[in-house]
Amino acid sequence: MTDAESLGWWGVPIAVLGGALRGGTPFLLVSAGECLTEKSGKTNLGLEGVLLIGAMTAYAVSVNTGNPWAGLLAAGMAGMVLGFIHAVLAQQPKVNDIAAGIAMIIFGSGLAFFFGKAYIQPVAEQLPGIEFGWWSSHPAIRSALRICPLFFFGVAVVFLMQWFFESTRWGLFVRAVGDKPDAARAMGISVWGVRTCSIMAGSFLAGLAGAYLSLYYPGSWTEKISGGQGMIAVALVIFARWNPVGCLWASLLFGGAQALGPALQSVGISSYYYLFNASPYILTLLVMVLTCTNKKQLAGQPGALGASS
């Protein structure tokens, strides 16, 4: 944060912009994954566990092979395995998918901490960043505009997902399963198959987000690396009204809000440091209070969400 200091007050918006791009990327990938999952009618709170498993796997594979891209792929695969367990469990009759998600958080974080203990010390090869700040001599601007390719991948994913839901046959299947599973079943769609695929694909994206955390920003493996981002993604999706492109804006807003506390501290406003650090959570709660209603279903909300199967 010494970089921001040299810019004075201008450091704050630049740090927030950098935070939006850098800190928002994991939110973007996780919330896109959660959006796909919820569109099929199931909630996956367990993405928090997937995030930790992804972060640990990516770091371990990168340490052992020296190839961060192999780590990235391994993280996605590990996420899919956890996603499959969640899909099987959450689709059992009488099993609450929120409870299943909490169980997956405990199980996933347990596994990640268990196998990750050996990797807290070693240094892993990091994912590369693309320099968009080459025109500036300011290190703060340069570091804010050093963007990981995964950010562009995430942006592409949300626009593709939007198109997928609106214009493709498979997207229609997912929405049908999420809105009216009985009608979908009558159409001959396998509800179990569609939901399992959606949950696994969503978990793959969350695994990538975990890899981003340990291999790009903050760029190390610790047990506190996810800080609840996987659970916050569920709130982000509600915030974004189950709209993939909305997830992009919500994630950028969140990433920026997260960077606010440290940025203000660097220009000398440190008296409410801890409360500013909680600003993403306060912001989400406020937005939910202002936009939710108990009179009718929210626009875009899948009809079967929260119903027992």
Next chain:
Amino acid sequence: MDEPKPASVIASATAEPPPEPLPPPETQPGDIARERPPARALQWRSKVEALVIPCGAIAVALVLFGIFVWTQGANPFAVFASIYKAAFASTRSFENTLVRAAPIMLCALGTAIPLRLGMVVIGNEGALVMGGLMATAAGLLVVEAPALVVQLTMAGAGMVAGGTWLLIVGALKHYRGVNETISSLLMNFIGIALLNQAVNSWMKDPSSLNKPSSFPIPEEKMLTPLGTTDVHWGIVFGVVFCIVAYILIHKTTFGFQIRTIGANIRAAQLAGLAVGKVTLVTCFIAGAAPGLAGMVEVAAVHGVANESLNVWYGNAGILVAFLARQNALACIVVSVMLGGLLASGGILQRSHQLPDATILVFQGIVFLCILYSESLYGKFSIFQEKKS
């Protein structure tokens, strides 16, 4: 307060659309519900089922966990023996277990009671932290008073703070339709941030350098251990709170209203129940329990409010609430078991070279198996009552 009407009255009063019939009061809420036969004399089969299925799930979890530690090069039987030894074998270790069980028990009620309403509230951690923070603040305000007054003030402040914390969640759900799981989750983060902010600024004891803390509650004003043991009063609070919650839910009119709303909220509204009032009061009671846990942690263990309050007791409580199938009495037993499990984390590291996260893996496997077993009720014909 209106007496809830029997199902037949509701059915006849509203012809269109036909409401779902009100389930019998013994039935569990929501999707965890299962049908029970009407004749009381024949219920022993379902009672056996309710015992065999969870025990079977735990047995499967033990086997899976055994395989897991075996693949990691440890002897599973030696690991189980170590866990038992560290948790229950000696008086000293059992006392340690009970000290951990007390806050878990109280936190479990924070999830178990709203589950009866059909609400999945996971805000125990936040309620515990707020309870601990407010109890400390209140205790410091009356610190000159006799010990009993200080302790009662702290307990009251902790319960009110925790209760208010979850009351907000219930109010947001009732008035604005905000998903209670998400809002309680966010409230956890906000509560922890408030604690950190308070002990780093307004309540900071300047002499606490390494770990910013509040000013301490004097030693002589803290909760004393029970007799000659190391166990403190928290376990008594926990057991009493669980028993009171059980009686409230199962033996009172108010509890019947809670279970009616949990079973079918539409039917409850049609029956004229004050759904909002019941929801808010229930959430307040539920939050008071983890709030009291926060007070106990300050008044009996730490003596100060600091980040040590936030050590996952709240999350352990969520696990207990589901394992105990929301039964407040079962919460006591399951909390003691989990307390023992948590107490054994150190020994696995020392004697078996397993990381302390091993216990977390074990908890995860048990939770997954228990949840899966929920779907097995009614699947085994041997437990079905024979139709006469």
